[in-house]
Amino acid sequence: MLSGIQPTADSFHLGNYLGAVRQWVGMQDTHEAFYCVVDLHAITVQPDPKELRHRTRVAAAQLFAVGLDPERCTVFVQSHVPEHSELAWVLGSLTSMGEASRMTQFKDKSAKYGEGAAGVGLFTYPILQAADILLYQAHQVPVGADQKQHLELTRDLAQRFNHRLGQTFRLPEPFIMKGVEKIYDLQDPSAKMSKSSSSPQGILDVLEQPGSLRKKVMRAITDTGSEVKADEADKPGITNLLRIQSALTGVPVPDLEQRYAGQGYGAFKKDVAETVVEAFTPIRERTEALLADEDQLDRLLAIGAERARAVAGETMAQVRDRVGFLPRG
Numbered sequence: 001m002l003s004g005i006q007p008t009a010d011s012f013h014l015g016n017y018l019g020a021v022r023q024w025v026g027m028q029d030t031h032e033a034f035y036c037v038v039d040l041h042a043i044t045v046q047p048d049p050k051e052l053r054h055r056t057r058v059a060a061a062q063l064f065a066v067g068l069d070p071e072r073c074t075v076f077v078q079s080h081v082p083e084h085s086e087l088a089w090v091l092g093s094l095t096s097m098g099e100a101s102r103m104t105q106f107k108d109k110s111a112k113y114g115e116g117a118a119g120v121g122l123f124t125y126p127i128l129q130a131a132d133i134l135l136y137q138a139h140q141v142p143v144g145a146d147q148k149q150h151l152e153l154t155r156d157l158a159q160r161f162n163h164r165l166g167q168t169f170r171l172p173e174p175f176i177m178k179g180v181e182k183i184y185d186l187q188d189p190s191a192k193m194s195k196s197s198s199s200p201q202g203i204l205d206v207l208e209q210p211g212s213l214r215k216k217v218m219r220a221i222t223d224t225g226s227e228v229k230a231d232e233a234d235k236p237g238i239t240n241l242l243r244i245q246s247a248l249t250g251v252p253v254p255d256l257e258q259r260y261a262g263q264g265y266g267a268f269k270k271d272v273a274e275t276v277v278e279a280f281t282p283i284r285e286r287t288e289a290l291l292a293d294e295d296q297l298d299r300l301l302a303i304g305a306e307r308a309r310a311v312a313g314e315t316m317a318q319v320r321d322r323v324g325f326l327p328r329g
């Protein structure tokens with residue numbers, strides 16, 4: 001299996017954690033797992049180079065801090081494995097303008113830049129994502145619901161390549177965890193919690209200090225009622241908090257509803273805040289410790305890159321041959 005995360009913020013947020021990264025920890029023991037910090041994807045929004053370097057290390061440190069173990073899985077940085085860009089070029093040649101234009105994430109992101117101003121990299125972003133996945137012959141790709149369309153494109157491209165040039169790629173399946181596939185913005189429970197579009201008040205960052213986390217949970221938008229009950233249409237804010245509490249404690253939502261019956265929102269929110277602080281504090285502390293020794297962190301990433309290159313290299317050698325490139329002398 002393979003999955004990836006962008007180093008486009010100073011921390012992962014609760015949506016990244018529950019929707020994706022937490023599943024990765026469990027899957028490292030059941031799958032041959034590859035986890036990629038996708039810095040090539042991150043440059044589509046033109047970050048400052050110093051900031052990109054820092055955020056890439058923070059992202060990697062966070063992955064180790066949540067429990068990914070370099071002995072049991074492969075954690076690496078995308079730009080360390082040049083085959084990703086190379087396969088993206090090949091797949092781009094099989095992608096029609098029409099299907100790339102239909103990607104909703106591109107439409108959302110490019111809308112921010114205004115007509116014609118978004119970079120071509122943002123447009124071809126899902127093709128690079130397909131390359132990430134197909135290089136490792138991934139069976140499964142654990143992601144949040146927002147990546148579903150990119151996974152469909154990946155399957156289409158794999159199928160097209162196999163059909164035209166001979167069986168080469170395995171068709172990957174998205175692995176989307178029910179209940180946490182879309183965590184919502186605390187200030188706007190109709191929108192997903194998002195690094196690029198949520199306000200700071202709407203996001204809970206894994207590396208955030210406890211005081212700030214508590215404040216944000218207590219100020220989360222809820223409806224004017226007082227019953228702690230899941231109801232997506234009428235109580236989206238409370239429903240979001242119930243799902244978060246359930247995912248972090250393992251207590252099913254109906255049991256939580258019973259527990260807080262007649263208690264109002266305040267007591268419930270306080271418990272959610274404490275649960276989040278308890279979940280995030282050890283991750284933050286381990287991340288800080290890992291970041292204190294950059295050389296060691298870089299060494300771990302070099303080991304990951306070497307393992308990733310071995311697998312990616314094998315797939316890419318086959319691809320070059322199928323496409324009709326001459327053998328390298």
Ligand code: TYM
Nearest residue numbers: 003004005006015016019020129143144181182183192193
């Ligand atoms: P990114 O960096 O935006 O997010 C990383 C993962 O977090 C999930 N996620 C969420 N899940 C639930 N609720 C939310 N509010 C929420 N916000 C984000 C995302 O679905 C994702 O799984 N394009 C990818 C990165 C990528 C990738 C890949 C993923 C590049 N190559 C190959 C899988 C396989 C992205 O932007 O993720």
